[in-house]
Amino acid sequence: MKLSNFATHLTTKCGLSAAQLQQVLPHIKTKKIAKGEYLLKQGEVCSHFFFVEQGLLRMYALNEEGKENILQFATENWIVSDRGSVYFQEPSSYYIDAVENTQVILLNDSFITQVANINPDFRKKNEQLLHNHIRQLYKRISQLLGASAKSRYLDFVRMYPDIMLRVPQWMIASYLGITPESLSRVRKALAKENFKPNS
Amino acid sequence: MKLSNFATHLTTKCGLSAAQLQQVLPHIKTKKIAKGEYLLKQGEVCSHFFFVEQGLLRMYALNEEGKENILQFATENWIVSDRGSVYFQEPSSYYIDAVENTQVILLNDSFITQVANINPDFRKKNEQLLHNHIRQLYKRISQLLGASAKSRYLDFVRMYPDIMLRVPQWMIASYLGITPESLSRVRKALAKENFKPNS
């Protein structure tokens, strides 16, 4: 069945009954985008949250020199969006595009409200998601403030071993805030120390 | 009257009526902490959100070398907390202490829920606060990823001119992720370029 990831998510994580699921599913929209295509560009108002059914997305900003800074990756079962832009209906500063061919589910604000009304647990889960997100962002900030390139890379590998295998190295460098050349050298140094990514 | 900032906030920002306000106010607790004292230490579970009635707080983490990395300042009418720790009842990785003598209002999760039940707008405002917070964190991350020390400092001055005047320079450096010496040199260079913080 199509939409299996999202449906599973709603039942197991958000506690929707089978009946509630049938009530909700007809209203959701899906979209397929090919590798390299965009879901959001700088200056546009972001209209949806994007649930990744299958594939891999990234969100990034351009700095003053025109370089990409990757803020976030999103694989299966993750939600990515410029929440601020959705919520306040303001132009976004970010881009969201597909690293792999990707199928997403488009969720707008009213869908969230709708499901929250059907199922009170859903609201709680949604809040929980937000808090978790904030916690993750704080962790990232404290890492960028205090940790070396090597330590940031090791944390990334520990935290997202799956993503590491699916995105090109220069994107990881961009996520870590270093150049691809630096990351290459960090990895070389780690190899000499007998570091194995898979252990 | 005591609590004036918080009461004003609840009525003007969250739309509580005078009657609702009277219903709520008796249940809130305040706390005074002197400059240098702590509201939260690493390893403790954070039990409250802290609304700053008067004064100035900071939240920071210690990196692997024992250096402070300031994640957030909070002045009057701001809320600071380790939301993740409050929400999931897990030990915090952060410290919160007072930069000035400070009076805070202690808000726990049940208080939020309570007020949300009394006034439906409050829930919306609270969500809005979360979304705004996330947006601000993303902005900070993209800055740390892509901008130079000078540009980060200029952004800080533009965004928080009031805080700049109330905290020692080395704390701003810590917030920006550079050393106090570097910030001193950045400021010196800006002075040569005829930069005036007040304009």
Added chain:
DNA sequence: CGCGTGATTGAAACCCTTCAAGTTTAGTGG
């Protein structure tokens, strides 16, 4: 006054970047 904290300045060192060249890998069309 003297002490402690914060800010400044200098010199050397370090980490990371930049630029340029080379190598490997992956994808495409013949």
Added chain:
DNA sequence: CCACTAAACTTGAAGGGTTTCAATCACGCG
């Protein structure tokens, strides 16, 4: 299936921005 090409990754040398360490200066406060 090989040949070709573009993209990704590696490597080296030089340079820049930031840190480190140390010394000095400025200020507020008991």
